[in-house]
Amino acid sequence: MLDVKVNAFSEVTDIFNALEQFAEPYGYERFYPETLSPFSEAGAGLSEKRVKLVAPTGEILLAKHDPTVLVTRHASQIPFENSGFTRYFYTTTVLSMEKQSLYGIEETLQGGYECYGDGSIGSDAEIVHLGRTLLESLGVRSLKIDIGEVNYLHGLIDMLSLENGNREKILRLVENRNIPELNALCRTLELSPELEAALLEIPLLFGDPETVLKRGRQYAQNARMQQALDRIEGLVELINRMMPDAEKQCQISVDLSFSNQQAYYTGTVYKFYAHETGKSVLSGGRYDNPFGTSLYACGAALHIKNILEVMQMNAGKPKSKTDFSIVYTESAVYEAFDLADALRNRGYVVKCNALSKDLFTLYKSNFFSSTRMILEMDRDTLKVIDQRDNTTYKTSPEKLLNTLARDAELSSIH
Amino acid sequence: MLIIAVSKGRVSKKFIEMLEALDYTFPDLNSRQLVVRDSTDQIALILVKADDVPTYVERSVAQLGVVGNDVLLEGDYSVYELLDLGIGKCRMCLAGPKGLEFDRFDFVSIASKYPQQSRNYLKETGKLGSVTKLNGSVELAPIVGISDFIIDLVETGKTLEENDLVVYETITQISSRLIANRVAFKTQNDEIKRLIDRLKEEPV
Numbered sequence: 001m002l003d004v005k006v007n008a009f010s011e012v013t014d015i016f017n018a019l020e021q022f023a024e025p026y027g028y029e030r031f032y033p034e035t036l037s038p039f040s041e042a043g044a045g046l047s048e049k050r051v052k053l054v055a056p057t058g059e060i061l062l063a064k065h066d067p068t069v070l071v072t073r074h075a076s077q078i079p080f081e082n083s084g085f086t087r088y089f090y091t092t093t094v095l096s097m098e099k100q101s102l103y104g105i106e107e108t109l110q111g112g113y114e115c116y117g118d119g120s121i122g123s124d125a126e127i128v129h130l131g132r133t134l135l136e137s138l139g140v141r142s143l144k145i146d147i148g149e150v151n152y153l154h155g156l157i158d159m160l161s162l163e164n165g166n167r168e169k170i171l172r173l174v175e176n177r178n179i180p181e182l183n184a185l186c187r188t189l190e191l192s193p194e195l196e197a198a199l200l201e202i203p204l205l206f207g208d209p210e211t212v213l214k215r216g217r218q219y220a221q222n223a224r225m226q227q228a229l230d231r232i233e234g235l236v237e238l239i240n241r242m243m244p245d246a247e248k249q250c251q252i253s254v255d256l257s258f259s260n261q262q263a264y265y266t267g268t269v270y271k272f273y274a275h276e277t278g279k280s281v282l283s284g285g286r287y288d289n290p291f292g293t294s295l296y297a298c299g300a301a302l303h304i305k306n307i308l309e310v311m312q313m314n315a316g317k318p319k320s321k322t323d324f325s326i327v328y329t330e331s332a333v334y335e336a337f338d339l340a341d342a343l344r345n346r347g348y349v350v351k352c353n354a355l356s357k358d359l360f361t362l363y364k365s366n367f368f369s370s371t372r373m374i375l376e377m378d379r380d381t382l383k384v385i386d387q388r389d390n391t392t393y394k395t396s397p398e399k400l401l402n403t404l405a406r407d408a409e410l411s412s413i414h
Numbered sequence: 415m416l417i418i419a420v421s422k423g424r425v426s427k428k429f430i431e432m433l434e435a436l437d438y439t440f441p442d443l444n445s446r447q448l449v450v451r452d453s454t455d456q457i458a459l460i461l462v463k464a465d466d467v468p469t470y471v472e473r474s475v476a477q478l479g480v481v482g483n484d485v486l487l488e489g490d491y492s493v494y495e496l497l498d499l500g501i502g503k504c505r506m507c508l509a510g511p512k513g514l515e516f517d518r519f520d521f522v523s524i525a526s527k528y529p530q531q532s533r534n535y536l537k538e539t540g541k542l543g544s545v546t547k548l549n550g551s552v553e554l555a556p557i558v559g560i561s562d563f564i565i566d567l568v569e570t571g572k573t574l575e576e577n578d579l580v581v582y583e584t585i586t587q588i589s590s591r592l593i594a595n596r597v598a599f600k601t602q603n604d605e606i607k608r609l610i611d612r613l614k615e616e617p618v
Contacts, residue, residue: 144601180498180591206600278474278597
């Protein structure tokens with residue numbers, strides 16, 4: 001289990017720093033999501049999960065709302081002639097109502113980047129390229145990238161003349177690849193053989209781009225479906241051109257079953273999975289015309305917890321964060337503090353604690369697990385336990401400092 | 415290797431028979447182990463409680479799972495439901511003492527192992543009502559006055575009959591489904607698809 005508050009926090013910082021480092025050269029600016037925002041900004045279908053507060057004025061506010069909604073609202077309020085193409089990135093925490101969480105509220109880390117004003121596949125390709133670059137910098141190299149287009153499925157559904165909630169039912173069944181129930185539903189809909197065959201095939205239309213696009217064209221029933229395939233084809237070509245080495249590390253696949261149940265995405269959808277864990281590490285897509293505007297919009301969010309999992313798998317044993325742990329008896333407190341100061345002045349990380357329990361008990365606990373050298377200090381003696389090579393010897397503070405000064409290897413402990 | 419979480423008991427017995435008919439053999443089957451592998455190391459079965467199967471699959475412990483769709487309907491699981499295995503067939507029904515008219519109730523009390531399905535049923539029929547969750551012997555509820563009706567699985571109807579209860583409506587058909595982890599379905603698709611194709615050919 002990850003303890004993000006302590007152990008993984010430096011990795012979280014690495015992720016957020018990487019986002020800033022790689023997004024800025026693409027022209028992304030940092031967006032600071034406000035802590036409280038009006039309830040009217042909840043966005044369709046999202047209000048149930050949001051944490052709400054009642055202000056003294058009686059107004060309902062959202063606490064730590066989804067930053068994508070806030071950044072998009074901001075971008076949509078700037079006239080295009082003033083902004084042209086805008087790009088924002090954000091790193092923050094979000095609150096949401098989750099029954100299984102302590103207190104029923106969950107706080108999650110969120111980082112992402114959004115690009116506005118550009119409806120071309122170039123901006124989609126840029127989102128994918130940036131995602132891959134920054135994940136690679138974090139050591140998440142072995143990726144599976146799925147590209148989809150919601151208009152393929154929706155183009156077919158438009159032809160089915162559905163009623164009584166069957167549209168939502170089909171979207172849910174395709175999303176869950178619930179083939180037995182989809183079969184059963186088809187039998188009740190009296191579809192033409194072509195439409196039925198296409199609908200039953202869609203959950204299976206994923207895999208290598210060439211094959212899937214070819215099969216997808218066989219089942220395309222109208223211009224909307226064809227255009228969705230054209231867009232994916234163009235995007236995959238562009239991504240391959242932007243990332244010529246992708247074949248070695250990334251596996252790019254096409255998935256035509258993205259159903260967009262939440263009616264959020266309007267076009268291309270991308271999802272990155274890490275091979276090491278099989279979990280998604282980034283997802284995003286195009287959501288043009290947000291809030292009834294004519295703004296083009298696309299972006300992606302990082303799945304921080306899943307990225308941390310890969311980073312920790314790759315890191316192997318945790319890095320030693322402490323150079324010296326000094327444990328001292330009551331009579332050696334001054335000497336211990338003097339030695340700790342001297343070591344810190346030389347750039348070392350030093351923990352200094354009274355020996356309140358015996359050394360063996362401390363060993364059994366995790367106290368020394370990330371320490372390179374343990375210094376057991378009594379008034380007359382200094383015992384050094386070097387955890388790198390399991391050696392133990394007695395010395396004095398002066399001799400130790402002299403040895404460190406001479407020892408070039410030790411001076412670059414990190 | 416494909417790891418498959420299977421609901422312990424009748425379903426696992428039947429599913430293993432299906433696999434054996436496809437020439438997989440499980441030498442450790444008669445031991446009390448909860449993980450059994452086939453002799454060629456292509457498949458490992460994890461035998462767990464039915465309610466836990468979707469969790470094992472959702473959390474990537476197993477790539478595939480075998481569980482009744484009653485469990486899937488009751489929870490909100492993010493898994494793919496790929497194949498109706500046709501085993502463990504039964505019906506989810508509204509039942510109650512003889513002579514009742516559901517439509518004449520203004521307020522309906524229902525006892526069930528499936529509170530979510532029961533609430534959905536009340537919603538769909540537009541009735542006000544209460545739902546009591548029971549973990550077993552649901553047929554007792556109308557007899558001892560816990561509820562007017564029950565929603566439960568009915569296979570032959572014999573248990574209902576013995577307790578003077580009758581089926582008023584079949585809500586849905588139930589059978590064991592092959593489910594898949596969403597990511598594994600893509601990353602190990604060749605192996606999974608091969609197994610599905612073979613299972614489809616196997617008559618239940």
